Every structure is written in C-alpha cells, then in structure tokens.
Amino acid sequence: xxxxxxxxxxxxxxxxxxxxxxxxxxxxxxxxxxxxxxxxxxxxxxxxxxxxxxxxxxxxxxxxxxxxxxxxxxxxxxxxxxxxxxxxxxxxxxxxxxxxxxxxxxxxxxxxxxxxxxxxxxxxxxxxxxxxxxxxxxxxxxxxxxxxxxxxxxxxxxxxxxxxxxxxxxxxxxxxxxxxxxxxxxxxxxxxxxxxxxxxxxxxx
Amino acid sequence: xxxxxxxxxxxxxxxxxxxxxxxxxxxxxxxxxxxxxxxxxxxxxxxxxxxxxxxxxxxxxxxxxxxxxxxxxxxxxxxxxxxxxxxxxxxxxxxxxxxxxxxxxxxxxxxxxxxxxxxxxxxxxxxxxxxxxxxxxxxxxxxxxxxxxxxxxxxxxxxxxxxxxxxxxxxxxxxxxxxxxxxxxxxxxxxxxxxxxxxxxxxxx
DNA sequence: GATGTGACTATAATCCTAAACGGTCACTAG
DNA sequence: CTAGTGACCGTTTAGGATTATAGTCACATC
Numbered sequence: 010x011x012x013x014x015x016x017x018x019x020x021x022x023x024x025x026x027x028x029x030x031x032x033x034x035x036x037x038x039x040x041x042x043x044x045x046x047x048x049x050x051x052x053x054x055x056x057x058x059x060x061x062x063x064x065x066x067x068x069x070x071x072x073x074x075x076x077x078x079x080x081x082x083x084x085x086x087x088x089x090x091x092x093x094x095x096x097x098x099x100x101x102x103x104x105x106x107x108x109x110x111x112x113x114x115x116x117x118x119x120x121x122x123x124x125x126x127x128x129x130x131x132x133x134x135x136x137x138x139x140x141x142x143x144x145x146x147x148x149x150x151x152x153x154x155x156x157x158x159x160x161x162x163x164x165x166x167x168x169x170x171x172x173x174x175x176x177x178x179x180x181x182x183x184x185x186x187x188x189x190x191x192x193x194x195x196x197x198x199x200x201x202x203x204x205x206x207x208x209x210x211x212x213x214x
Numbered sequence: 215x216x217x218x219x220x221x222x223x224x225x226x227x228x229x230x231x232x233x234x235x236x237x238x239x240x241x242x243x244x245x246x247x248x249x250x251x252x253x254x255x256x257x258x259x260x261x262x263x264x265x266x267x268x269x270x271x272x273x274x275x276x277x278x279x280x281x282x283x284x285x286x287x288x289x290x291x292x293x294x295x296x297x298x299x300x301x302x303x304x305x306x307x308x309x310x311x312x313x314x315x316x317x318x319x320x321x322x323x324x325x326x327x328x329x330x331x332x333x334x335x336x337x338x339x340x341x342x343x344x345x346x347x348x349x350x351x352x353x354x355x356x357x358x359x360x361x362x363x364x365x366x367x368x369x370x371x372x373x374x375x376x377x378x379x380x381x382x383x384x385x386x387x388x389x390x391x392x393x394x395x396x397x398x399x400x401x402x403x404x405x406x407x408x409x410x411x412x413x414x415x416x417x418x419x
Numbered sequence: 420g421a422t423g424t425g426a427c428t429a430t431a432a433t434c435c436t437a438a439a440c441g442g443t444c445a446c447t448a449g
Numbered sequence: 450c451t452a453g454t455g456a457c458c459g460t461t462t463a464g465g466a467t468t469a470t471a472g473t474c475a476c477a478t479c
Contacts, residue, residue, distance in 0.1 A: 028422095046432095049470060060424050062473080071471065134397075168415070176412040179405050183388045192339075192394055200384050207381040210373070211416035233452095254440060265454050267443080276441065 029067045031057045036074045037081065044124040045075055045131070079132045080139035082118070082125050087146050089114045094150070100158030101209055107150060108201045112184045116197050119190070126187060133188035140186075144178075147185060151177055155212070164212040173212070180204055234272045236262045241279045242286065249329040250280055250336070284337045285344035287323070287330050292351050294319045299355070305363030306414055312355060313406045317389045321402050324395070331392060338393035345391075349383075352390060356382055360417070369417040378417070385409055 035056045039048040050071050054061040068074050093110040097103040119126045133140045152174050158164035183189045184200055193200065240261045244253040255276050259266040273279050298315040302308040324331045338345045357379045363369035388394045389405055398405065 050472085051470075059422095061471085062425080063423055065472065066423085069472095165415075168411075172408065172411070176408045179401065179409055180385060180412065183394065189388065189394065189397055196384065203377065203381045204384055206373075206377070207385065207416045208412070210370075211412045213418075255442085256440080266441085267455080268453055270442065271453085 026067065028057070028059070028063070032064060032067055032074065033077050033081070036078050040075070040078050040128060041122055041125050045128050050074070075128055076132070076137055076139055078125070079128050079137060080142070082129055083139055083143040086111070086114050086118070087143070090150070100154050100161065100163050103154050104151075104158075104209065105201075105205045107154065108181060108184075108205050111147070111181070112190070112197055112201045115185060115187060115190055116194065118187075119194070126191075129187040130191060131188075133186050144182075144186070147181070148174065148178055151181075158212065162214065165214040176211075177208055180208055231272065233262070233264070233268070237269055237272055237279065238282050238286070241283050245280070245283050245333060246327055246330050250333050255279070280333055281337070281342055281344055283330070284333050284342060285347070287334055288344055288348040291316070291319050291323070292348070295355070299359075305359050305366065305368050308359050309356075309363075309414065310406075310410045312359065313386060313389075313410050316352070316386070317395070317402055317406045320390060320392060320395055321399065323392075324399070331396075334392040335396060336393075338391050349387075349391070352386070353379065353383055356386075363417065367419065370419040381416075382413055385413055 032053060035053050036048075039052055039056065050064055051061045053074070054064050064074075068077075090107055090110050094103050094107050097106045115126075118129070129140070152170070155164060155170060155174055155177070159166050159170070181204070183193050184197060184204075190197065237258060240258050241253075244257055244261065255269055256266045258279070259269050269279075273282075295312055295315050299308050299312050302311040320331075323334070334345070357375070360369060360375065360379055360382070364371050364375070386409070388398050389402060389409075395402065
C-alpha cells in the first residue's frame with residue numbers, strides 16, 4: 010500500500026497532481042477491463058473528460074502509463090506477501106510462506122485479472138523498471154530471511170550470503186516472474202512446497 | 215545417435231522404409247534452413263522427387279514430421295550429455311557435468327540452429343511426445359545420479375528419492391526446457407554452476 | 420505561468436481478397 | 450497387393466489498400 014512507483018525516469022509534469030491520479034485510475038480500470046492494447050489513450054482522455062494531448066503533459070508515452078499500472082500491480086503483490094510473511098515466526102517459516110504466497114498471489118492475478126497479468130508479463134519480458142524493482146524487492150526479502158536464519162543459527166553460514174541468495178533467487182524466479190510463471194502454471198501449486206524443501210535442506214547448518 | 219523416436223502414435227505406413235528416411239532427411243534439411251512454418255510439405259515432396267500425397271502414406275500430418283525432427287534434435291542433445299557424463303567419476307561431478315552440458319548444448323542449439331531450436335520450443339509448449347520423452351530421460355538420468363550418490367554415501371538418504379529427484383527436476387527445467395530456456399539466456403551461463411552448488415548442498419548427508 | 424486543446428503526421432493495426440497450403444481420395448500402373 | 454499421383458476441398462496466410470492510433474505542436478484561455 011505504499012506510494013506509486015520507485016525507480017524509473019520521473020516522467021513528465023508534476024509528480025503529484027490530481028489529474029495524474031485520475032489518469033492512473035482510469036488506466037487501471039481500462040487496462041484491467043479491456044487490456045493494454047485495446048485501450049487507446051484517447052479512451053483514457055475521454056473517460057476523465059480531457060483531451061488526449063493533456064495526458065501527454067503527465068506521461069511521456071502510453072507505455073509510461075502502462076509502467077505505472079504495472080508498478081501498482083507488483084507493489085500490491087509485494088504488500089500481500091509482506092503481510093503474510095509478517096505472521097511467520099521463524100526464518101524457515103518465513104521462507105516457506107513468502108514463496109507460497111508470492112506464487113499463489115501471482116497465480117491469482119493470472120486467473121482473476123488476466124489483463125493486468127499480461128501487462129506484468131510483457132513488462133517482465135521488456136525488463137521495465139517496475140519489474141527490476143520487483144525483482145530487487147524479492148531479493149531483499151530473501152536476503153533478510155537468510156540473514157536472520159543465519160543469525161539465529163537456523164541456517165548454515167559457510168556459503169557467502171550473496172551466493173546463497175543469488176541461487177535461491179534463481180530457484181524462485183520461474184514462479185514469481187510473470188513472464189515465466191505462465192509456462193509453469195501446471196506445477197505452480199506443488200513447486201513452492203517441493204522447492205522450499207530443497208532450498209531449506211541446502212540451508213541446513 | 216540412437217534410432218529415431220521412442221513413444222508417440224506410431225504414425226502411418228511402414229516404420230522403416232527408405233522413403234520415410236528420405237522424408238525425414240529432407241525435413242531436417244529444410245526445417246533447419248527455412249524453418250518449420252516456411253517449408254511446405256510440397257517442398258519436401260519435390261526435394262525427394264515424389265508427390266505431396268505420397269508423403270501422407272508415411273506421416274499423419276506435417277506436425278508428425280516436425281515431431282520426428284524434434285525427436286532427433288532432442289535425442290542428439292541427450293547423446294551429447296550422456297557422453298559428457300560418462301567421463302565424470304563421482305555422482306557429484308556427474309550432476310554438475312550433466313547440468314552444465316545440458317544447458318550449454320541447448321544454448322548452442324539456440325545460437326547455431328535457431329530454426330530447429332524453435333521447433334523444440336514450440337514442441338515443449340504443446341507438450342509433444344518427443345518432449346515428454348526428453349523430460350523423462352532427464353529425470354531418469356537425475357534419478358540414477360542421485361541413487362548412486364546415495365549408495366556411495368555421498369548424498370543424504372533421508373528424503374524420499376522421488377521427492378528429491380522431483381525437486382531437482384524443477385530446478386533444472388527452466389534451463390533445459392527449450393520453451394523456458396529462451397527466457398533465461400542471460401543467466402544460462404552462471405545458473406548451472408550456482409544451482410548445482412545449491413542442489414549439492416541440499417544433497418549433503 | 421498554469422491549464423487545456425484541435426489540428427496534424429508518421430507509424431501501426433485492421434481489413435479484405437486472392438493465392439497458397441495442409442490434407443484427402445479416387446484412381447492408375449505394375 | 451505395393452507404389453505412386455493429379456485433382457480437389459476447406460482453411461490459413463500474404464500483402465496491399467485503408468483506417469486508427471501514438472505522439473507533437475502551435476496556440477487559446479484564464
């Protein structure tokens with residue numbers, strides 16, 4: 010539930026402006042309903058009662074609007090995961106929970122808000138900044154969990170932290186990256202459990 | 215360098231017949247050069263000096279010809295990997311080698327024979343029998359390596375064998391499944407090493 | 420200076436029809 | 450019976466004209 014974006018070129022016009030928010034709201038609605046490709050920026054303009062040209066006072070391009078929506082979507086997933094992880098008491102449980110909820114939420118997006126999912130998948134393919142930020146956020150969470158597990162003696166300490174986290178990141182990516190997840194839906198239920206077990210075995214002291 | 219296929223509906227006409235081989239040879243040549251979509255079955259017929267109709271005495275469909283080519287391609291990869299693994303002395307080394315060579319060979323196919331790679335990727339997406347067989351073969355190899363490692367005391371024995379192998383399979387899939395590999399090319403060099411380390415840590419007794 | 424737009428262009432999507440393609444079948448030749 | 454094919458059909462594609470869209474700009478209003 011944090012603010013809109015994080016990185017990315019700060020775009021055009023004032024960063025906080027009622028109209029900017031109106032645009033984002035309208036885009037969220039339209040993109041979710043009709044998809045990115047089938048909503049024109051004229052549609053967006055019409056729905057907020059301004060001309061198309063005015064939109065371009067706030068966003069560099071249609072893609073930049075897509076970025077904003079994608080960022081919101083991914084931020085939402087992260088928030089859900091953070092809430093779930095907060096309820097787990099040990100690093101082991103936090104990892105299991107994080108992986109499970111991350112995948113479940115993403116799969117949920119796929120089935121319940123497919124149009125937004127498609128934007129995220131496209132964004133992942135094009136490596137939009139929102140997706141880089143998303144991946145970094147996941148990496149951070151992973152790092153923190155492993156660090157805590159090491160401090161508490163729950164996880165081994167010999168392997169360099171970066172190396173461990175990097176490898177775990179590679180394990181989870183196919184299920185948390187929207188571009189890849191869509192090809193792994195058939196195992197998206199079982200994989201988090203099985204892979205969590207494997208990862209946790211690899212983390213044993 | 216083994217025979218043609220393994221599973222799959224046995225297709226039409228006599229299984230070994232000079233013309234069948236001619237068709238497969240011509241298809242291998244054409245598909246590799248011009249791609250699956252851009253070669254017509256008339257092209258194939260012309261290049262072996264028969265009519266299009268005759269091709270259908272041996273294959274159910276153009277797709278069935280694609281299957282044969284895909285099967286040959288994947289069988290070739292497996293052969294390369296088997297040769298490489300044979301040279302490794304311990305299960306640990308066999309696993310590292312298997313993962314590394316499997317990915318390197320697949321990446322090589324991507325860059326040196328893109329058209330054939332694309333067929334394999336498409337086949338993986340559609341779960342053609344050749345791809346099921348390929349995946350099963352990889353699973354077999356994995357099973358054997360883990361089993362031997364357990365017997366020699368190199369790997370832990372508590373976790374059920376199936377479970378272990380299944381999880382390792384999930385780890386390697388994103389880099390050995392042609393459909394997925396193409397999205398992971400940027401890490402295809404580093405991933406096998408990093409993930410081998412993680413997997414082997416998880417296998418430690 | 421801030422808010423807002425209509426008129427414009429170059430590119431991308433859409434639509435349409437003729438050609439090409441996958442696949443079948445009845446048939447011929449030996 | 451085996452080897453082999455031309456002619457045919459329903460569906461998919463190619464590509465070219467047409468339309469829609471992203472994005473800009475000079476200008477208006479307050």
